[in-house]
Amino acid sequence: MAVTEFIIFFCVAYISASTIKGPPTAQQRNLQQLARLGEEVKLFCPMDGNPVPYIEWSKGDETIDYQWTRYRANKKSLKIKDVDKSDSGRFVCKGINGFGKEQIEIDLIVIDPADFPGLPQGELPEVTPPALTMDTVNARDSFEKRSEETLRISCSAIGKPEPKITWYKNGHELLEHTREKHGKSILLIRNLMQRDTGTYTCVARNMVGETSKEFHLDIEEELNEHPDFSNGPMNRTVREGDTATFDCRVRSSAKPHIKWLKKLEARDTSYNASEVIPVGEDKYRLIHSSLDIPVSQDMEYLSQLILRSVSTSEAGMYICFVTNPRGGFNYRPAFLTVIPRTESIAPESPLILILVIGLTVMVIFLLTGITVCVVRKKQKEPNLPDSGEVRHNLMPPAPPPSTQDTMSINPYSTKSEQPLPPPPTPTQWSHIYGVQGSYTDSSHYEGNNTYEVPHMHGGKTPAPSLRYGYTGYAPNPANHIYGPKHVMPVYYPDRPSV
Numbered sequence: 001m002a003v004t005e006f007i008i009f010f011c012v013a014y015i016s017a018s019t020i021k022g023p024p025t026a027q028q029r030n031l032q033q034l035a036r037l038g039e040e041v042k043l044f045c046p047m048d049g050n051p052v053p054y055i056e057w058s059k060g061d062e063t064i065d066y067q068w069t070r071y072r073a074n075k076k077s078l079k080i081k082d083v084d085k086s087d088s089g090r091f092v093c094k095g096i097n098g099f100g101k102e103q104i105e106i107d108l109i110v111i112d113p114a115d116f117p118g119l120p121q122g123e124l125p126e127v128t129p130p131a132l133t134m135d136t137v138n139a140r141d142s143f144e145k146r147s148e149e150t151l152r153i154s155c156s157a158i159g160k161p162e163p164k165i166t167w168y169k170n171g172h173e174l175l176e177h178t179r180e181k182h183g184k185s186i187l188l189i190r191n192l193m194q195r196d197t198g199t200y201t202c203v204a205r206n207m208v209g210e211t212s213k214e215f216h217l218d219i220e221e222e223l224n225e226h227p228d229f230s231n232g233p234m235n236r237t238v239r240e241g242d243t244a245t246f247d248c249r250v251r252s253s254a255k256p257h258i259k260w261l262k263k264l265e266a267r268d269t270s271y272n273a274s275e276v277i278p279v280g281e282d283k284y285r286l287i288h289s290s291l292d293i294p295v296s297q298d299m300e301y302l303s304q305l306i307l308r309s310v311s312t313s314e315a316g317m318y319i320c321f322v323t324n325p326r327g328g329f330n331y332r333p334a335f336l337t338v339i340p341r342t343e344s345i346a347p348e349s350p351l352i353l354i355l356v357i358g359l360t361v362m363v364i365f366l367l368t369g370i371t372v373c374v375v376r377k378k379q380k381e382p383n384l385p386d387s388g389e390v391r392h393n394l395m396p397p398a399p400p401p402s403t404q405d406t407m408s409i410n411p412y413s414t415k416s417e418q419p420l421p422p423p424p425t426p427t428q429w430s431h432i433y434g435v436q437g438s439y440t441d442s443s444h445y446e447g448n449n450t451y452e453v454p455h456m457h458g459g460k461t462p463a464p465s466l467r468y469g470y471t472g473y474a475p476n477p478a479n480h481i482y483g484p485k486h487v488m489p490v491y492y493p494d495r496p497s498v
Helices: 002-019 134-138 350-380 403-409 426-433
Strands: 022-026 030-036 041-044 047-050 054-059 071-074 077-080 089-097 100-111 128-132 142-145 151-155 157-160 164-169 178-181 184-189 198-205 210-219 228-231 236-239 244-251 257-263 276-279 282-287 291-293 300-307 316-323 329-339 389-392 451-454 468-471 488-491
Touching: 022 089, 030 041, 041 100, 047 089, 047 100, 054 071, 128 134, 128 198, 128 210, 134 151, 142 151, 151 198, 151 210, 164 184, 184 198, 228 329, 236 244, 244 257, 244 316, 244 329, 257 300, 300 316
Parallel strands: 022 100, 030 100, 142 210, 236 329
Antiparallel strands: 022 047, 041 077, 054 089, 071 077, 089 100, 128 157, 151 184, 164 198, 178 184, 198 210, 228 244, 244 300, 257 282, 257 316, 276 282, 291 300, 316 329, 389 451, 468 488
């Protein structure tokens, strides 16, 4: 009786459930499936609903349709032929009916039997997603350091297959400061700087999944001090096949980190993508072959970049990039020019050489001719005395006197070269002769008596030994002995002054 009632109840519940309409339902929303490389795999979508939902398959952001030649979708199943590792990934089956929609995520993992030695034919290996070890889980996740100190963080995980650990800083993969030791991944940063502050993430992955843990680092702030270039790299020009050397000498109170970069051009293709640093639209390749050379001077550091057997593809811009633990940085560019073996570094043209020599000779001859002309012109010019004289007519012209009169007028003619002062004033005339009215205006003089006036006498007063005197023609009884017609001023340098 009880069994009969149970059967009747079950049948009624099943019929009621099958007749109730609603949106699609999923028993599980996340599934995982393994497949062997090269085999055929079939994915199932465990979704129900009333009315029966329409199932749509997709991978990533692309909907799977007839263009996917190796894929065949049949309502709740998706068949894939000859699977390879590129088929690994997340598939989504989405169910839609008139009452709603639902989706299920299926992770397909394609394995290569060669990665699992001893795996029997047709069987799948045992796999487990990564899991962090207890040491990593319980490790401290926050650090406070000072500049130039050292940071060391350990991270380990387990899983099948063995997970691979990758370190990130603020979401960017770290290409240095990491190493593997005793099954653990070690993050080691020496000489910490202010720029090392940030969030470091340890991520463990395998084909099944991944897990991670974050660590936070804070560096105490200090006054920024930028390194200075005491002697930056210089431009270099070398022949193809020779060696090019760049020296970068830096002055810094704290030990700097000196790195060399090369700006990549469109023609540069032979480089490792992990060594490329994008800066805006430009890209730079990190060079690890530089040498740190010790110097004797304090607070100076030298880095040398040596490029051996250079080719034309190595020509371009090289940058010495310097940072120090105090958050400062600086950089200095230099250019390398590589001359192919078929060309000359300093080509010499015979035509250019002849033109240079000809122009030089013409300039020399021209300068010589100008010099000779100037010298000859100077020689032809008359020698002028150092100080000229100006002759002024003081009295109207008079008949030329006889030789005797001339001798009596100027018996001391040999002294005429001495400079004479200006003519006496009327008062001086009266004083000299002691007679009032014994002179007349010089405009009434007759004769050709003249007065020699020096051109420049420097404003000096005549020597004390000079005094005024007079002379005249032979006495004429009919005229006054002191008549103005026969009187003129004369200096007597050999007579005592009055």
